[in-house]
Amino acid sequence: MVKRLLFLIPLILTSLQSQTVIGKYAGEFLSIGVGGRPLGMGGAYVAIANDVTAGYYNPAGLAKLNYPQIALMHDERYGNLVNYNYAAVAIPYGKDYTFG
Template sequence: MAKRSLLTLLFILTITPLTWSQTVAGKYAGEFLAIGVGGRPLGMGGAFTAIADDITAAYYNPSGLAQLNYPQLSLMHDQRYGNLVNYNYAAVGLPFGKDYTFAVSALRLAVDGIYDTREALYDANGDGVLDIRTNDKLDYSKIKEFSNQDWAFYLSAAKRIDDKLSIGANFKVIRRDIVEFGATGIGFDIGAMYKATDAL
């Protein structure tokens, strides 16, 4: 009876977020967190969450970290849109005994070298628009560069309950910086993995 109750609870916890995902309108805040990490998981098209058996499990399903039998390191670098956008990921995981695993991960998406011309504009009529007919001009010596950066740092832990069930959790710190502005937030993820048979 207890086993059946546990399976029912796991089923409900798994299905409930799927129903919410259809009702939430997607926007761009934190969108860099949805890109994904690791060649193998990205090649599986999202199916990796179900098996999550290496260090990238910290990103997809933290309970999968419990399957690590030895320390693992993952590094990834991706350049997008003609090398305009840099996407970097690093993670290290260490198993402690046969039941516990801890991991640390960092993720960065950035556009570097954006020109800041706000102080370089000599605006004769004060309208904020560069117009050569009114003797507006740019002072190129005052042009600066800045970066738009999104960061995510994960602290992860997983525990193997038995041969079939493992649980895990992430604590995330998310940071966005653009010019002199920045914001920080926190988040949490929890996950569970149950292997009904060895074939799954």
């Protein structure tokens, strides 16, 4: 009886510990986002995307640009394991058109 308990107690404790480990999902780097203003707003930028980063959040916002814009971003995460680079160019053409 004692031998069974000595065997079962560590088995139960290790199985409980393995169930309580909370990890991140594998594709977290896909939700990093771009731009200082959108990231400063916590990613809540879809409705007011009115600069060159609108191409990432809401491409319809590119139509209302008044002047050419360039965005460059470099982000290192997870102890330099993931490097995230972003570059965008938007050039207004006419009143309601933008190339970007």
